[in-house]
Amino acid sequence: MSVRLLSKRFPAIRRGFGKPIGKLEDTSGSSVVLALAFFLICAIVGSIILTAASVNAKTVATYKETQQAEYTVTSAAGLWADWLNGSSAEWVLGDGGQPDFVNSVYGVDAAVNPTYPTKSLIKSLWVNYGDEIWPKRNVESYTIPATFTVKATSLTGEQPVDPVYAQVTFDRDFNIVVVFSLKGFANGAVDQTSLYNLQLTMQATPTFDSDGSLTSISWGSPKMVKLGSALQEVG
Numbered sequence: 001m002s003v004r005l006l007s008k009r010f011p012a013i014r015r016g017f018g019k020p021i022g023k024l025e026d027t028s029g030s031s032v033v034l035a036l037a038f039f040l041i042c043a044i045v046g047s048i049i050l051t052a053a054s055v056n057a058k059t060v061a062t063y064k065e066t067q068q069a070e071y072t073v074t075s076a077a078g079l080w081a082d083w084l085n086g087s088s089a090e091w092v093l094g095d096g097g098q099p100d101f102v103n104s105v106y107g108v109d110a111a112v113n114p115t116y117p118t119k120s121l122i123k124s125l126w127v128n129y130g131d132e133i134w135p136k137r138n139v140e141s142y143t144i145p146a147t148f149t150v151k152a153t154s155l156t157g158e159q160p161v162d163p164v165y166a167q168v169t170f171d172r173d174f175n176i177v178v179v180f181s182l183k184g185f186a187n188g189a190v191d192q193t194s195l196y197n198l199q200l201t202m203q204a205t206p207t208f209d210s211d212g213s214l215t216s217i218s219w220g221s222p223k224m225v226k227l228g229s230a231l232q233e234v235g
Helices: 028-084 120-136
Strands: 012-015 019-023 087-090 105-108 148-150 164-170 176-181 197-202 204-208 214-219 223-226
Touching: 028 120, 028 148, 028 164, 028 176, 028 197, 028 223, 087 120, 105 120, 120 164
Parallel strands: none
Antiparallel strands: 012 019, 087 105, 087 214, 148 164, 164 176, 176 197, 197 223, 204 214
């Protein structure tokens, strides 16, 4: 039996009738490919985890911001609800049947509002804007052109906080509608970028004398509603 050395080009070992019984192979290239595939998978998984964490962090931040906005607007609206609850106006009629708004009698029904019996807000609205509101009676609503600013406490009780803007409307029956927003109003409409908007309504109950003249109005308990949801009575 003879032994023949094979060249490096054909690294096979032959025995017997020249049939190959084994072959030497270099597997270093496969190891590199497997390592690259492993690192690629790790990179993809890591990217997914970071993206999920980032989305979760943004969701938490957005929720906190929305919660703060809701609390701030609700607090401001609650102040107005307390101030207007149970308000009344008894008109001192002047020439032509139009009230003298400065000398008319304003009050708060203590039975309706025993906690915050203040007449200053309802009186201020009528003394300053009564001459424009009164002619709209039984005709159309009147929105006071001035935007009121209300400051309320933040969710953490810290100051200062973002101001809340209030827009006041008296409808044709003198029902009061107040809209509260964090971003104010554009051309009479709520700024749609505001995170939270709230509406307060108060129904007016008129009193007439024997001649049919309107002599006084009282307003019932305020109702607050997030714009787009169902009315819920305050308190």
